[in-house]
Amino acid sequence: MILHTVNKSPLTSSCLNNCLRAIGDNDGLLLIEDGVYGADKHQGLKLKPLPSGITVYALKADVEARGLMGRLSEDVRVIDDQEFVDLVVSHNASQSWY
Amino acid sequence: MILHTVNKSPLTSSCLNNCLRAIGDNDGLLLIEDGVYGADKHQGLKLKPLPSGITVYALKADVEARGLMGRLSEDVRVIDDQEFVDLVVSHNASQSWY
Amino acid sequence: MSPTPISFSILVYGAPYSSQSVSTAYRFTKTAIEKGHRIHRVFFYGDAVQIGSRLVAVPQDEVDLQLKWQQLGEQYQLDMVICIAAALKRGIINSDEAKRFEKDASNLAEGFTLSGLGQMIDATQSSDRIVTFGY
Amino acid sequence: MSPTPISFSILVYGAPYSSQSVSTAYRFTKTAIEKGHRIHRVFFYGDAVQIGSRLVAVPQDEVDLQLKWQQLGEQYQLDMVICIAAALKRGIINSDEAKRFEKDASNLAEGFTLSGLGQMIDATQSSDRIVTFGY
Amino acid sequence: MTDKKQSILAVLTKPPYGGTTAKEALDAVLTAAAFEVPVSVLFMDDAVFQLLPEQKTEGIEVKCLATTLPVLPMYDVEHIYVDRKALVDRGIDAEQLILSVQPVETDTLRSLFQNHSRILSF
Amino acid sequence: MTDKKQSILAVLTKPPYGGTTAKEALDAVLTAAAFEVPVSVLFMDDAVFQLLPEQKTEGIEVKCLATTLPVLPMYDVEHIYVDRKALVDRGIDAEQLILSVQPVETDTLRSLFQNHSRILSF
Numbered sequence: 001m002i003l004h005t006v007n008k009s010p011l012t013s014s015c016l017n018n019c020l021r022a023i024g025d026n027d028g029l030l031l032i033e034d035g036v037y038g039a040d041k042h043q044g045l046k047l048k049p050l051p052s053g054i055t056v057y058a059l060k061a062d063v064e065a066r067g068l069m070g071r072l073s074e075d076v077r078v079i080d081d082q083e084f085v086d087l088v089v090s091h092n093a094s095q096s097w098y
Numbered sequence: 099m100i101l102h103t104v105n106k107s108p109l110t111s112s113c114l115n116n117c118l119r120a121i122g123d124n125d126g127l128l129l130i131e132d133g134v135y136g137a138d139k140h141q142g143l144k145l146k147p148l149p150s151g152i153t154v155y156a157l158k159a160d161v162e163a164r165g166l167m168g169r170l171s172e173d174v175r176v177i178d179d180q181e182f183v184d185l186v187v188s189h190n191a192s193q194s195w196y
Numbered sequence: 197m198s199p200t201p202i203s204f205s206i207l208v209y210g211a212p213y214s215s216q217s218v219s220t221a222y223r224f225t226k227t228a229i230e231k232g233h234r235i236h237r238v239f240f241y242g243d244a245v246q247i248g249s250r251l252v253a254v255p256q257d258e259v260d261l262q263l264k265w266q267q268l269g270e271q272y273q274l275d276m277v278i279c280i281a282a283a284l285k286r287g288i289i290n291s292d293e294a295k296r297f298e299k300d301a302s303n304l305a306e307g308f309t310l311s312g313l314g315q316m317i318d319a320t321q322s323s324d325r326i327v328t329f330g331y
Numbered sequence: 332m333s334p335t336p337i338s339f340s341i342l343v344y345g346a347p348y349s350s351q352s353v354s355t356a357y358r359f360t361k362t363a364i365e366k367g368h369r370i371h372r373v374f375f376y377g378d379a380v381q382i383g384s385r386l387v388a389v390p391q392d393e394v395d396l397q398l399k400w401q402q403l404g405e406q407y408q409l410d411m412v413i414c415i416a417a418a419l420k421r422g423i424i425n426s427d428e429a430k431r432f433e434k435d436a437s438n439l440a441e442g443f444t445l446s447g448l449g450q451m452i453d454a455t456q457s458s459d460r461i462v463t464f465g466y
Numbered sequence: 467m468t469d470k471k472q473s474i475l476a477v478l479t480k481p482p483y484g485g486t487t488a489k490e491a492l493d494a495v496l497t498a499a500a501f502e503v504p505v506s507v508l509f510m511d512d513a514v515f516q517l518l519p520e521q522k523t524e525g526i527e528v529k530c531l532a533t534t535l536p537v538l539p540m541y542d543v544e545h546i547y548v549d550r551k552a553l554v555d556r557g558i559d560a561e562q563l564i565l566s567v568q569p570v571e572t573d574t575l576r577s578l579f580q581n582h583s584r585i586l587s588f
Numbered sequence: 589m590t591d592k593k594q595s596i597l598a599v600l601t602k603p604p605y606g607g608t609t610a611k612e613a614l615d616a617v618l619t620a621a622a623f624e625v626p627v628s629v630l631f632m633d634d635a636v637f638q639l640l641p642e643q644k645t646e647g648i649e650v651k652c653l654a655t656t657l658p659v660l661p662m663y664d665v666e667h668i669y670v671d672r673k674a675l676v677d678r679g680i681d682a683e684q685l686i687l688s689v690q691p692v693e694t695d696t697l698r699s700l701f702q703n704h705s706r707i708l709s710f
Contacts, residue, residue, distance in 0.1 A: 002701050012112040012512050018633050024698040033216045034484030042557025061525025065483050067518035081227040088325050096709040098330025100579050110634050116511050122576040131351045132606030140679025159647025163605050165640035179362040186460050194587040196465025213420050214378050214486045242612055243349050249422030253432040259527045285348055287384030297388040301436035313619040320596050320706040328709045349608050394649045448497040455474050455584040463587045
């Protein structure tokens with residue numbers, strides 16, 4: 001079980017696509033920094049073709065900074081820094097897409 | 099008449115798309131640095147929907163560095179640094195997409 | 197949820213101020229410590245080495261990221277390593293290297309050490325988790 | 332094709348070594364001069380300000396970009412300006428600013444000057460062409 | 467500077483906080499205004515995210531751009547354009563932005579470039 | 589370092605010369621090899637451009653990566669994978685690369701991640 005982090009906007013970078021290519025069943029996907037734009041429900045949600053069992057997380061401080069709190073896709077769970085640490089602990093490894 | 103430069107790969111960045119949105123008839127398009135991957139004939143050539151009268155140039159040093167000399171689209175004209183300077187002179191302004 | 201404490205190494209690649217990575221990595225590291233985990237090493241690579249220049253003068257309305265790392269490092273005795281190869285070509289230098297390269301000054305800030313990429317590879321072997329903060 | 336000489340200002344935004352921009356901008360500037368054009372100013376902004384640290388120690392198998400700019404600048408009396416706001420937060424500092432911020436050293440290399448964004452705006456007004464080299 | 471001012475087009479393409487470009491662009495635009503050089507601003511691509519309301523940056527500890535951008539009209543930066551396609555692609559309503567901007571179609575966007583001989587790219 | 593070595597997966601996604609990441613990745617991989625830590629390399633996305641033949645870098649005055657990458661097998665870096673889709677998307681023939689690599693399909697690519705607990709991302 002891998003925790004994938006994505007830190008770039010899916011509209012301007014291939015990071016999220018790369019991640020979705022590599023992500024496996026039951027892996028975790030955490031959007032951070034400009035990656036949180038991928039959690040915006042308005043932009044066609046490139047997150048759709050996810051393998052089964054994947055939860056999508058978005059880092060709270062980054063979501064708030066970008067004014068996205070009211071624009072999030074329902075599938076996305078907003079987490080704080082403490083939960084970020086817990087996620088790294090509860091996965092075997094982490095891969096950073098940037 | 100604007101000279102547009104693009105310095106990022108069209109496969110991983112939105113630069114070239116932005117440029118193609120803004121480019122006007124008879125403008126020039128110069129691919130530099132990682133932008134020269136946009137001149138590769140093998141990759142579906144995202145350069146296709148160009149307005150009329152546009153010439154696409156690619157900077158020689160960057161094309162050679164990346165091993166693309168034998169892979170260029172026929173529509174692309176390879177130019178050296180001197181011709182780069184001439185292009186800037188012969189256009190009214192330049193816009194850099196990065 | 198309070199898991200058994202484990203050890204982390206943190207890899208940081210982006211320039212402070214030009215990228216969020218140094219800042220996000222700081223929050224993660226501090227939070228991990230506060231949750232009781234151990235930080236084996238923080239390794240700054242690529243443009244992130246700029247965190248180690250003591251000649252930085254941060255504007256009053258911006259956060260002093262270097263000071264924050266130094267305070268965290270001092271409080272918890274963190275091993276904060278700056279990749280020496282990445283540092284030298286970006287103008288981050290300690291007094292030993294300054295002598296070797298005949299520079300008239302050095303600028304490595306307190307709390308950071310210059311060392312080789314071996315420290316990154318060691319981190320992969322000596323920590324339970326590696327977390328990378330890219331540029 | 333030998334057009335009438337005109338004046339250029341060159342804007343450079345990317346970190347040396349981490350981005351090609353400082354290097355591509357150098358080739359462009361040198362070529363423009365050799366073709367008889369005039370360079371009004373070279374303005375380094377963002378991470379490109381790192382070009383101005385004299386504490387950089389370039390590995391033997393890599394090109395010394397700072398030296399190249401210095402030589403070109405000296406030969407043709409180029410006005411090579413480093414944005415002071417971008418520079419201070421990235422640890423590039425001259426002796427005046429070092430005093431003001433109570434730093435124990437300065438690192439601005441010869442041939443470069445620290446100045447404000449007004450120099451960028453002036454460049455747009457005082458040159459025939461502006462060419463930007465992004466990161 | 468010469469007396470006759472060349473008007474500048476500042477083209478912005480980056481989102482507000484992942485990098486520092488959005489802030490550097492704003493500083494340059496405000497400097498142009500301070501020197502009384504006419505400057506138009508065009509938001510494209512992810513730069514339109516700079517205009518979203520409710521940006522709260524305490525958590526990432528950087529200055530909130532959304533509190534500075536609205537000063538532009540006060541500094542006589544009055545021509546502020548936004549690529550309508552960039553808004554539509556992101557489901558952003560032009561009426562709910564932090565700043566009064568003029569959405570432009572492709573043709574107008576292209577003519578902005580043609581009508582300026584001094585372009586700053588951020 | 590402990591005696592039991594954890595094997596590393598180095599995931600590369602960047603093209604060779606626009607930035608310095610490709611070189612920094614190679615340095616890290618060679619360091620792992622020097623410390624006798626098993627390391628596998630996976631080329632994805634634009635990183636497959638690192639593997640194109642006929643790279644001639646004199647004009648841009650940087651060291652040619654394509655002359656260094658082929659040393660990997662000599663340093664006992666033997667597991668070198670490349671995302672087949674990245675090659676296909678770019679019209680690159682796996683037989684004509686500067687280095688003998690193993691093209692992998694999606695399933696194998698995913699299992700590479702699952703089978704490593706130490707990942708370096710470049």
